[in-house]
Amino acid sequence: MGETNRMILTFYLLFATAMIDVVLARRRYYQLFVTNEDIQPDCIKLNISRQSTVLINKQFPGPEIRATIGDILIVNVYNQLINNEDLTIHFHGVLQKQTPQMDGVPYLTQLPIKSGENCSYVFRVQRIGTFFYHSHIGLQSMTAFGSLIFVDRSNDKIIRTRYNYTEERTLLLSDWWHNDRLHLEQGLLAVPFQWLGEPSAIIINGKTMFNSSCETVNGAGYSVINVERGHRYRIRVIGATTLSTLVFGIEKHKLLLIEVDGNYVEPLSVSYLEIASGQRYSFILDTTNQPIKNYYIQASIRWRLVKPNNGIAILRYKSASLVNKIFIANQTFSLPKETVEYLTNKLQPLTNFTNNYNGGKVPRKSNQEFVLAGGQAAFNGTGIQWVVNNNSLMLEKLSQPKSALEDVYSNNQLSFKTYVIKKGQVIDIILQNLVGAGGVCESHPWHTHGHMFWEISYGDGVYREKDTHLFAHPFLRDTTMLYATSNAYFQYVNSTNHNKPCGWKKIRLIADNPGLWFVHCHIVPHMLMGMSIVLEESKKDIKMVYIPKY
Ligand SMILES: [Cu+2]
Numbered sequence: 001m002g003e004t005n006r007m008i009l010t011f012y013l014l015f016a017t018a019m020i021d022v023v024l025a026r027r028r029y030y031q032l033f034v035t036n037e038d039i040q041p042d043c044i045k046l047n048i049s050r051q052s053t054v055l056i057n058k059q060f061p062g063p064e065i066r067a068t069i070g071d072i073l074i075v076n077v078y079n080q081l082i083n084n085e086d087l088t089i090h091f092h093g094v095l096q097k098q099t100p101q102m103d104g105v106p107y108l109t110q111l112p113i114k115s116g117e118n119c120s121y122v123f124r125v126q127r128i129g130t131f132f133y134h135s136h137i138g139l140q141s142m143t144a145f146g147s148l149i150f151v152d153r154s155n156d157k158i159i160r161t162r163y164n165y166t167e168e169r170t171l172l173l174s175d176w177w178h179n180d181r182l183h184l185e186q187g188l189l190a191v192p193f194q195w196l197g198e199p200s201a202i203i204i205n206g207k208t209m210f211n212s213s214c215e216t217v218n219g220a221g222y223s224v225i226n227v228e229r230g231h232r233y234r235i236r237v238i239g240a241t242t243l244s245t246l247v248f249g250i251e252k253h254k255l256l257l258i259e260v261d262g263n264y265v266e267p268l269s270v271s272y273l274e275i276a277s278g279q280r281y282s283f284i285l286d287t288t289n290q291p292i293k294n295y296y297i298q299a300s301i302r303w304r305l306v307k308p309n310n311g312i313a314i315l316r317y318k319s320a321s322l323v324n325k326i327f328i329a330n331q332t333f334s335l336p337k338e339t340v341e342y343l344t345n346k347l348q349p350l351t352n353f354t355n356n357y358n359g360g361k362v363p364r365k366s367n368q369e370f371v372l373a374g375g376q377a378a379f380n381g382t383g384i385q386w387v388v389n390n391n392s393l394m395l396e397k398l399s400q401p402k403s404a405l406e407d408v409y410s411n412n413q414l415s416f417k418t419y420v421i422k423k424g425q426v427i428d429i430i431l432q433n434l435v436g437a438g439g440v441c442e443s444h445p446w447h448t449h450g451h452m453f454w455e456i457s458y459g460d461g462v463y464r465e466k467d468t469h470l471f472a473h474p475f476l477r478d479t480t481m482l483y484a485t486s487n488a489y490f491q492y493v494n495s496t497n498h499n500k501p502c503g504w505k506k507i508r509l510i511a512d513n514p515g516l517w518f519v520h521c522h523i524v525p526h527m528l529m530g531m532s533i534v535l536e537e538s539k540k541d542i543k544m545v546y547i548p549k550y
Contacts (some may be wrong), residue, residue: 042201062146086112093131100515131261175199192383201312255283266349276445278479278522348473375434392530420537441484441502450517514538
């Protein structure tokens, strides 16, 4: 057989194998109806119209989506919003290999779903772990989100056996404002912009009580997590906040941390978690030696000056008396203050775990390195914006007739700057934290679409290559906190470091996923005000595989 013929045959065989694979894979269908609803998640009835709150299937949080590795996931999304609002759904942490068009970023990977229209997101489930889906338009994700759990029989059995847990629970943490969401959104995009202010409440699984003027007996206004003494539980915690970075703890309980952003790590016993927007964790909760009672579950804001302290849920042991405790906001057990570099360099990947990305190996060197310096800048005509390398990228204002992904695919010029990375290369990105317009440093949770990355180094002030000290055991995640390391946010104004850069973090990734990938601060107002860039990866190798729905 000639070389060419053999290549053609190989191609067809590969193609045929892929097709059989797609045909045989199990399909899992979900329908998401997105509507405007009036809700009072923190028990406070307001004298304003809350019709602009966006819910999925009239639930808060939205329904859980759960699938197994290898499944084809089909999520049909119906935009039934009033006010002519656009919609897209992003599957946070899903790498979308070969399906970059399913990433749900408006004008970048798709045109928004218009009011009255619908769209099917179809992709293959490629990795296990804790994820979530959320709207990627405006501030809709304040309430339009839900958990996304991917499992795999053999790997989950290993984990389940190792930690001997029987059941799972999921906690979604979010924040809530006593203002109209659309009004807040318009303020952020106005010239000059109007900041949305601090949230009124921290919400756990769709509930809390703003203050103790609500019903306090039996914890009627709080989410209740039911457990039984003598068991071990896997608790998945999802940071679905719009703005807030939270510390999270359970009264009188230790948390055995086992998963970070969809990657298993060597277990670490902690007394609390810090969860920024976009981050996820799993921990094991052991109820063996605890008195049968009701316990506080608490989430509190850190890294902001004003901190509503009302993020409460209840861990209720089976047979615990319903009236043995009156839960009152602001009187819960105390969680630690701000901790710089909370888990940085303190975890390592779970060893001998077959499902590890890149065989569990961290590339020892990079081929390309660039700095993303995030801060604020004032522009003529638009006033102060959030920027990366002095450029403010606001995707929703692009309003182009085609998605950028389609443009790149057809070799058209893009209307915005991208960061080009090449196939197979190892890329180092330095996230440099710059002082904001008010002279203060803030913390920013940076998220990469299409990629996980290793955190490999960090430091104070301005990044200098000679300051790089590679971590011994880098672990993978997809959302990392860029801390205000020179001085905490709340001390900065009075410090001698005033107006100096606030620290940096270096991350490493492998360019193994051709596409256009959004990289941004996951604080939604910062993202909307431009704190984002686009990775243009291996343009010539971009594939947009359309998987049949049936
Ligand atoms: Cu930010």
